[in-house]
Amino acid sequence: MPIRFDGETARFDGACTADEAIPLAEWTEAANAPRVDLGACTSLHTALLQVLMVAHTTVAVEPEDAFLKAWVAPLLRNTPG
Amino acid sequence: MSELFDQFVLEARELLDAAGASLLRLERDPADAGAINDLFRALHTLKGATGLFDMAPFTRLVHGGEDALMAVREGRAAISGDLADRLLQLLDLGAAWVDRLEAERALPDGAEAMAREHETLLRAALGGTDAGTAGQDAAFAWVDDLSTAEGERLGGRAVTAVNYEPNADCFFSGDDPLELCRRIPDLLLLRIEPVEPWPSLAELDPYRCALRFRALSGAAKPDVERLFRSVPDQVRIAAVTVKTKPRAAEPPPKGGVEDLAGAMLREQRRILALSGSVAEVEGRQGAVVRAVRNILTALGRHGDAAELERAAGNPESLRGFIEGLAGGVAPAAPISPTPAAPSAGRRALRVDADRMDRLMALVGELVVAKSRLPYLAREAQEGQRADTLALGIKEAQGQIDSIVAELQDAVLRLRVLPLSRVFEPLPRLVRDASRRLGKSVELEMSGAETEADKDVLDILGEPLLHLVRNSLDHGVEPPDARRAAGKPEGAVIRVRAFQDRDGVVVEVSDDGAGIDAEAVRRKAVERGQVTVEQAAAMEDADALRLVFLPGLSTAEGVTDLSGRGVGMDAVRNAVEQAGGRVEIASTRGAGTTIRLVLPATMMITRVMVVEAAGALYGIPVTLVSGMQRVPRDAIRRVKHAESVVLNDTVLPLLRLRRLLGQTEEERVEGSEAVLAVDLGGHRLALVVDAFRERADVVLKPMTGVLARLRGYAGTAVLGDGRLLLVLNLRELL
Numbered sequence: 001m002p003i004r005f006d007g008e009t010a011r012f013d014g015a016c017t018a019d020e021a022i023p024l025a026e027w028t029e030a031a032n033a034p035r036v037d038l039g040a041c042t043s044l045h046t047a048l049l050q051v052l053m054v055a056h057t058t059v060a061v062e063p064e065d066a067f068l069k070a071w072v073a074p075l076l077r078n079t080p081g
Numbered sequence: 082m083s084e085l086f087d088q089f090v091l092e093a094r095e096l097l098d099a100a101g102a103s104l105l106r107l108e109r110d111p112a113d114a115g116a117i118n119d120l121f122r123a124l125h126t127l128k129g130a131t132g133l134f135d136m137a138p139f140t141r142l143v144h145g146g147e148d149a150l151m152a153v154r155e156g157r158a159a160i161s162g163d164l165a166d167r168l169l170q171l172l173d174l175g176a177a178w179v180d181r182l183e184a185e186r187a188l189p190d191g192a193e194a195m196a197r198e199h200e201t202l203l204r205a206a207l208g209g210t211d212a213g214t215a216g217q218d219a220a221f222a223w224v225d226d227l228s229t230a231e232g233e234r235l236g237g238r239a240v241t242a243v244n245y246e247p248n249a250d251c252f253f254s255g256d257d258p259l260e261l262c263r264r265i266p267d268l269l270l271l272r273i274e275p276v277e278p279w280p281s282l283a284e285l286d287p288y289r290c291a292l293r294f295r296a297l298s299g300a301a302k303p304d305v306e307r308l309f310r311s312v313p314d315q316v317r318i319a320a321v322t323v324k325t326k327p328r329a330a331e332p333p334p335k336g337g338v339e340d341l342a343g344a345m346l347r348e349q350r351r352i353l354a355l356s357g358s359v360a361e362v363e364g365r366q367g368a369v370v371r372a373v374r375n376i377l378t379a380l381g382r383h384g385d386a387a388e389l390e391r392a393a394g395n396p397e398s399l400r401g402f403i404e405g406l407a408g409g410v411a412p413a414a415p416i417s418p419t420p421a422a423p424s425a426g427r428r429a430l431r432v433d434a435d436r437m438d439r440l441m442a443l444v445g446e447l448v449v450a451k452s453r454l455p456y457l458a459r460e461a462q463e464g465q466r467a468d469t470l471a472l473g474i475k476e477a478q479g480q481i482d483s484i485v486a487e488l489q490d491a492v493l494r495l496r497v498l499p500l501s502r503v504f505e506p507l508p509r510l511v512r513d514a515s516r517r518l519g520k521s522v523e524l525e526m527s528g529a530e531t532e533a534d535k536d537v538l539d540i541l542g543e544p545l546l547h548l549v550r551n552s553l554d555h556g557v558e559p560p561d562a563r564r565a566a567g568k569p570e571g572a573v574i575r576v577r578a579f580q581d582r583d584g585v586v587v588e589v590s591d592d593g594a595g596i597d598a599e600a601v602r603r604k605a606v607e608r609g610q611v612t613v614e615q616a617a618a619m620e621d622a623d624a625l626r627l628v629f630l631p632g633l634s635t636a637e638g639v640t641d642l643s644g645r646g647v648g649m650d651a652v653r654n655a656v657e658q659a660g661g662r663v664e665i666a667s668t669r670g671a672g673t674t675i676r677l678v679l680p681a682t683m684m685i686t687r688v689m690v691v692e693a694a695g696a697l698y699g700i701p702v703t704l705v706s707g708m709q710r711v712p713r714d715a716i717r718r719v720k721h722a723e724s725v726v727l728n729d730t731v732l733p734l735l736r737l738r739r740l741l742g743q744t745e746e747e748r749v750e751g752s753e754a755v756l757a758v759d760l761g762g763h764r765l766a767l768v769v770d771a772f773r774e775r776a777d778v779v780l781k782p783m784t785g786v787l788a789r790l791r792g793y794a795g796t797a798v799l800g801d802g803r804l805l806l807v808l809n810l811r812e813l814l
Binding site for chain 1: 247252258259263268271273275280281282343
């Protein structure tokens with residue numbers, strides 16, 4: 001399971017595919033201040049990214065993956081708001 | 082290989098046809114976004130298909146067309162008549178190559194040069210407006226609006242800018258735009274933005290892509306284009322120069338080899354999941370194993386490579402293995418297969434699955450019904466009473482009868498196809514011809530969904546082309562003549578098909594000049610086909626029918642379209658051979674309508690059974706326009722020529738006995754059975770001994786020595802087992 005939902009934090013692990021988009025959307029809707037741990041995420045499907053963007057998800061742990069760190073993580077606010 | 086190749090030939094034809102139709106739509110309405118998308122899709126799919134085989138020139142040819150379309154879509158070029166001409170030529174060449182490939186399995190010599198020539202011609206037709214420096218292009222204005230930090234980082238660099246707006250449903254075709262952007266070589270900048278303001282989370286459909294991507298790459302434009310070649314319709318790429326002062330550039334984030342390998346493995350998994358025939362699937366499997374082996378070797382994972390060889394034998398284990406390698410990555414959604422083109426292939430018969438199922442079900446029923454027979458046979462052997470046996474046999478017979486009748490119907494249905502097949506080439510014909518003749522012609526088609534037997538369609542194709550060509554060439558006047566006549570400059574040619582009691586009717590009408598009956602009379606007299614007296618005695622409607630005589634054309638000049646006087650004659654022959662007939666009506670100055678009436682199926686012919694000299698003969702019902710008993714004294718006789726007035730028309734009267742070389746009964750009293758027969762060109766009355774029933778028969782052509790008896794169209798067996806000779810009246814007369 002590439003995404004583990006851990007209370008208010010979703011932990012992304014490895015290549016996360018569009019299959020996760022529905023569970024992720026449900027989780028973000030239920031969560032108060034959804035946070036994501038992208039530390040071990042190696043690839044993030046566009047469908048997941050747009051869910052995170054709409055839900056104003058914040059980044060709890062920055063991704064190690066250079067591409068995600070440079071271009072994707074900044075899109076997700078780093079402070080709750 | 083061979084099965085895959087056959088499939089390619091079939092598909093390529095369909096795609097070329099589809100592309101041609103879309104192109105015509107686009108030319109008519111350059112703003113038709115649907116048309117350009119369809120066109121694009123057809124060419125793109127075709128390009129992909131050519132890529133499966135070793136035919137680089139073909140790929141190149143189609144790619145050239147795609148490029149030109151890209152320019153049109155991006156507004157860099159307008160779809161002009163010239164450009165449409167070039168694109169149509171390209172499609173024609175493609176079709177010729179497909180024919181060639183089918184026959185010889187290879188492209189003609191010099192194909193590469195031909196492809197290149199087409200590329201050059203297309204570029205010329207585009208007017209050399211090929212953009213390269215899109216600095217001023219509004220779509221790339223954002224490049225000039227970079228934030229200060231970004232501007233400082235990139236300022237002054239010549240880069241490749243990408244505007245990538247994925248289709249909303251792109252996830253369903255397995256695209257992951259973000260992953261695609263990850264693979265942009267030398268990525269300098271990536272902006273990800275919602276296309277529209279975000280909806281609320283509850284309203285968001287996660288499976289519709291709502292993001293767009295803007296990127297700058299330090300790589301050359303062709304390198305970036307190569308990456309996006311699978312989504313050319315969703316991306317715009319241009320070489321631009323970033324303004325403002327340069328500063329040290331941050332090293333771009335790198336997508337590692339591992340990522341690339343992962344993406345490639347996922348692609349292999351997707352390829353494995355594609356459906357297709359056994360041969361295709363096996364072919365793909367082989368290719369996938371090779372690709373995965375190479376990927377693993379490149380990664381130095383030799384242990385996995387050994388594992389691969391073990392998994393390669395079985396498709397399931399292979400899929401599992403690749404899945405494991407790709408980190409369990411699966412495409413988001415089932416890959417939607419490319420929708421099959423609605424048109425049927427030209428040579429292969431495509432059968433509706435429902436119809437096939439019905440056939441299977443009926444065969445099943447027949448097998449069950451048949452199983453009653455051995456049981457009855459045993460009963461007979463055991464001395465069962467005759468009346469009980471007869472009852473059993475009758476029951477079985479009734480059952481089998483009804484199944485066979487349904488089966489026959491089901492088989493006929495298999496061969497029934499919509500007329501759209503023969504309508505398909507018409508738009509292109511009208512477009513090309515009207516352009517060449519400098520006439521403005523609108524083609525209106527209706528009833529394309531009307532169905533007819535495949536053989537009927539095959540026969541209908543050529544005559545229909547002839548008729549439309551004729552209308553274009555002779556029917557429709559040049560624009561100035563139309564203006565002078567007070568008509569709108571744009572002419573209309575209507576092609577209408579519908580089902581009628583007699584069969585399928587196809588009508589071609591134009592609002593052109595009409596046919597001058599007087600000129601037809603004159604021409605026919607000049608050619609000695611009728612005498613002056615005959616011509617003078619003819620009604621206009623009958624005179625018009627003379628155009629169906631061989632060699633008669635009222636066209637003043639012979640153009641490359643028609644007017645050689647072979648067309649109408651050929652039309653009539655083809656249609657009558659299929660058991661149909663041709664009708665014509667024309668009003669001077671207002672237009673001409675020609676109507677082809679064809680039987681809906683060719684296997685079953687409805688005949689009028691008549692008796693002459695004690696034998697039965699059949700005459701196709703399509704030729705019979707009436708039948709009645711005529712008092713003997715109503716038949717007028719001038720020397721040997723007889724005539725009769727039927728429905729206020731004087732018709733020459735012939736006797737079937739005499740035509741068949743039989744002796745005639747000499748009766749003075751009573752009345753004669755007279756059939757009014759319409760042979761397209763002329764009408765006549767035919768005396769027979771007696772009328773019998775109408776019957777649906779399966780007509781078998783004469784074979785062997787008998788084939789030389791041209792007076793007969795064939796033989797048929799009547800319901801009660803008697804043999805019927807079906808007459809070919811035209812030959813007999």
